[in-house]
Amino acid sequence: MGVHVHIHKTHRVATDGKDMVQAEGNCVGECLEHLVKQHPGMKEALFDQKGNLRNIIEIYVNHESAYPDELKKTVREGDEIHLTFMLAGG
């Protein structure tokens, strides 16, 4: 069953249009690694060239902000991760 990773619609071009992907891992970082293995295009969407999470990305676990140290946050079977991004438009 794993962890449910909700994909923002701007990133779904990298997930074959899927709005949710199952991933395995004990923390957010491991789940995102598994997500990238399944959908390599998500790597560039989420991480910069140095491998750091892009500044624009926001991560929520079970609808709660995972900031700071998002990638280290522990997750359990059945948890939900939402990947979204900061908006600036007005």
Added chain:
Amino acid sequence: MAFLTSPELERYDRQIRIAEIGKTGQEKLKKARVFIAGAGGLGSPISIYLAAAGVGAIRIVDRDRVDVSNLNRQVLHWNDDIGRAKADSALAKLSRLNPAIRMEAICDTIIPENVAQLVAGFDLIVDAMDNLPTRYLLNKTAIEKNIPFFHGAVHGFEGRATTVIPRKTACLRCMYRGPIPEETFPVIGVAPAVVGSIQATEVIKWIIGIGALLENRMLVYDGLAMRFTEFRIQRNPSCDHCSDSSGKD
């Protein structure tokens, strides 16, 4: 308290009938002074609904002139306004919408050197900007002045809103990780219409003191899925804007 005149009682009758508003709430709206940063996609519905609701004094600030590409969403501005300062265009429309309120529009860029003066004397700041640096500047100013900050932003069919009560709730800067490249963002007018209306609702609720504000809550609107999702956010004890040690050496 600002007592209501007979024309005002008639004008606002339908909202005075709302139990949570009543004459007392309407008097609070009349007495309120609201600062709106931006007269664009978000600033349009925010200012229209706050003016219509009878907020006593509104100052709206925008540096830009109306461009044809604004007209798909910035409903304060019409075809005849192309090339006109948005501040002037906004003032003309809002003054006609509700001549009884004190409406002021300023054509200027909000920068660190003038922000304190621009918001001086106002009860709250509504964030209707189109860029993050100015949003952060306004967020910081609101915290320094201990006045609430009503944030909203849009992209495409999507938007979000949260309400910041200084040193009580998470602020816009609490999840800051670093600068984000500016972009010409895609947007359809109905997105800022929804989000701007949410911001105006929050302002009205705060002024009157009713309802549950979007405190420590980021409300995300997805117009394509037609879904609202609520995320919980927390104050960052190390936030350089709102932590107890911020601003101290």
